[in-house]
Amino acid sequence: GDSVTQTEGLVTLTEGLPVMLNCTYQSTYSPFLFWYVQHLNEAPKLLLKSFTDNKRPEHQGFHATLHKSSSSFHLQKSSAQLSDSALYYCALSRGGNYKYVFGAGTRLKVIA
Amino acid sequence: GPKVLQIPSHQIIDMGQMVTLNCDPVSNHLYFYWYKQILGQQMEFLVNFYNGKVMEKSKLFKDQFSVERPDGSYFTLKIQPTALEDSAVYFCASSLRWASAETLYFGSGTRLTVL
Numbered sequence: 001g002d003s004v005t006q007t008e009g010l011v012t013l014t015e016g017l018p019v020m021l022n023c024t025y026q027s028t029y030s031p032f033l034f035w036y037v038q039h040l041n042e043a044p045k046l047l048l049k050s051f052t053d054n055k056r057p058e059h060q061g062f063h064a065t066l067h068k069s070s071s072s073f074h075l076q077k078s079s080a081q082l083s084d085s086a087l088y089y090c091a092l093s094r095g096g097n098y099k100y101v102f103g104a105g106t107r108l109k110v111i112a
Numbered sequence: 113g114p115k116v117l118q119i120p121s122h123q124i125i126d127m128g129q130m131v132t133l134n135c136d137p138v139s140n141h142l143y144f145y146w147y148k149q150i151l152g153q154q155m156e157f158l159v160n161f162y163n164g165k166v167m168e169k170s171k172l173f174k175d176q177f178s179v180e181r182p183d184g185s186y187f188t189l190k191i192q193p194t195a196l197e198d199s200a201v202y203f204c205a206s207s208l209r210w211a212s213a214e215t216l217y218f219g220s221g222t223r224l225t226v227l
Contacts, residue, residue: 032213043116043218044155044203089155093212099145099168100216104154 135204
């Protein structure tokens with residue numbers, strides 16, 4: 001079946017340094033990939049999602065590129081901010097099976 | 113942006129009792145979902161619901177679980193009777209369309225503790 005793997009449970013880094021959160025997936029179809037962010041005591045909300053035409057989605061300085069050859073959709077940002085501290089979920093969805101499959105989540109902690 | 117409200121935010125009950133988790137989805141959304149997250153683990157799909165019917169359910173959606181949305185009111189998840197392993201955070205979500213690229217809008221979750 002479909003699966004999403006986020007290898008890092010916790011990433012701690014200093015403000016201003018680049019961010020990269022890993023996400024790989026397995027699916028027998030061509031899924032859509034998503035990144036959701038959940039700040040403390042808030043609901044998970046969409047950060048960005050993959051396009052079908054290989055455009056690179058960007059939002060709030062974050063971007064991710066879908067690499068079908070390596071089944072990856074890593075989340076990146078050039079410079080971390082304190083407000084980026086949150087739980088980040090990678091997820092996939094595919095046609096005919098409209099339920100998201102989530103990764104375990106990566107907690108990003110940005111320190112001054 | 114659009115908001116999904118979940119009531120209550122916390123619920124503590126004794127094993128064997130019935131519990132109902134309430135969700136007020138985004139007003140014009142037609143598709144509704146429940147996800148379960150055990151502490152420290154990933155969110156897992158339970159069920160989705162459209163036009164008064166369950167469309168899909170996972171193996172986590174036990175016979176003791178039921179969902180409904182009577183007359184366009186709250187979308188509810190009922191567990192009767194509850195078991196210790198039902199302790200988790202339950203997230204409700206809604207979407208406008210039924211499509212693989214569709215954005216889900218989540219509530220903040222209900223933390224259920226079964227004693």
